[in-house]
Amino acid sequence: MTIQKPEKTHGWRGSADLWVDAAYQMLLDGGIDAVKIQPLARALGLSRTSFYWHFTDRDALLDAIVDRWEAKNTGNLVARCEAPAETICAAVFNLFDCWIDEGLFDARLDLAIRNWAQNDSALQPRVAQADKRRLTAMVAMFSRHGESTGMAETRAKTMIYTQVGYYSMQLGEPLSDRLDRMPPYVEVFTGKCPSAEEIAIFNARHRSAG
Known part of the structure; x- marks a missing residue:
């Protein structure tokens, strides 16, 4: 450390x-x-x-860590879901910013909080509430672009479960490889193929970081 x-x-x-x-x-x-x-x-x-x-005590410090997690990870995820987008592909690319930019979403912290909550019954409701906020924002994103309620929820849950599994497995995938897979992921999660322009805009936000 x-x-x-x-x-x-x-x-x-x-x-x-x-x-x-x-x-x-x-x-x-x-x-x-x-x-x-x-x-x-x-x-x-x-x-x-x-x-x-x-x-006042250690519990107050721990609460501050959880507050930081909620504000950064959940807050930024919701904001990216609500960002303006003309198509569902562009909207999902906005959300994918969280999976690339650690300044928006701290995957290590998310995993640490989830591991902590497994043995802390007081923390579990806060994690559940954060997950509910994330799911609600993602469902709303799909719904705004014409997806039915049931399919919007299924697509949103698929993305959430995939991402949690990704950082839980700690794959250490190179950024360039991850970026290459983002357009196919968008197609898998939305059922639509992103345009060359949408892919270029997303890459322009992140390729320089590689």
């Missing part, structure tokens, strides 16, 4: 975001049991008491 110790002046206690950043990294590297106050303080080069200037 690599946590960058901050530059600090005498008496500095860090910030709430700094503690959440460090806790996030510990969660990714070691799971929820690794997220503990004293190791966090040690990694940051701060005192344990500094933590309590920002959080």
Whole structure:
């Protein structure tokens, strides 16, 4: 685990975001049991008491991590589903931005939260609610483009289950290979073949990252 110790002046206690950043990294590297106050303080080069200037207890810190996950992963996924698109293929390409851009959707965090929820009954409803928001947004996306309610839900669930399975398996697929497969994925998920222009627009957003 690599946590960058901050530059600090005498008496500095860090910030709430700094503690959440460090806790996030510990969660990714070691799971929820690794997220503990004293190791966090040690990694940051701060005192344990500094933590309590920002959080009442460890549970409050964990809530902040989940809040970040909901705002970033679920929030951005919903926003991409709601982005303007003239066709369903263009709409799905908008959603696929989440699967390519870690700034929009953090797959490692999503997996860590799901693993955590398996043994935390209090977290399970929040994960279920987030999944419901995602499904609702994806169903609405298909419905706006003329899909029947039943088929919209089936197509949306197929995409969700495929993506969760993808990052759960940690395939490590090269970006160029993943981008090459995106147009066929769009056709599989929508039943329609994306146009050359739609493919070019999507590639223009992401090919430079490769």
